[in-house]
Amino acid sequence: MIKEEELEKLKAMIGTEYKLQVEVEKGVIWRLAEAVDDPNPLWQNEDEAKKSKYGGIIAPPALNMSQMMVAFLQGNPPLPVIGTGGFEAEHESEFYAPIHAGDIITTTSKLVDIYEKQGKKSGRMVFIVYDTILTNQHGEVVGKERASQVRF
Numbered sequence: 001m002i003k004e005e006e007l008e009k010l011k012a013m014i015g016t017e018y019k020l021q022v023e024v025e026k027g028v029i030w031r032l033a034e035a036v037d038d039p040n041p042l043w044q045n046e047d048e049a050k051k052s053k054y055g056g057i058i059a060p061p062a063l064n065m066s067q068m069m070v071a072f073l074q075g076n077p078p079l080p081v082i083g084t085g086g087f088e089a090e091h092e093s094e095f096y097a098p099i100h101a102g103d104i105i106t107t108t109s110k111l112v113d114i115y116e117k118q119g120k121k122s123g124r125m126v127f128i129v130y131d132t133i134l135t136n137q138h139g140e141v142v143g144k145e146r147a148s149q150v151r152f
Helices: 005-009 027-035 046-052 062-073
Strands: 016-021 086-095 104-121 123-135 141-151
Touching: 005 104, 027 062, 062 141
Parallel strands: none
Antiparallel strands: 016 104, 086 141, 104 123, 123 141
16 A cells, blocks of 8 residues: 555655666676576677677666666665555667677666556556666767556
């Protein structure tokens, strides 16, 4: 159940940006590819990746989503969690350039909207919408994300 004071506190944070900057390490790329069971040699095989047009290991697309989630988890100010349960409702990704091992990625996530719907069986649901831009150390936008989660 969502408490009204929790929801009002969260609504007051609309427009708040969360930034996180990390260096993308090969080990993180390998573990992510392994976690999603993706055998693509571009993110798992150094020798094969060097032969590609990218010249080395690049990150799988799932890295964008994980970066966005980390930005919110480590955000300052912290994003309050409301309700007792939830799930990701929607996720859209745009990819503009590969993320290479060794890139320094700045993730800028912004809380853009909060709205409510009434579920037939679940009752009151609160949708929380985020926009995220990922930029590399050269100032190049490498990806954009829009995600929403439902809390109840």
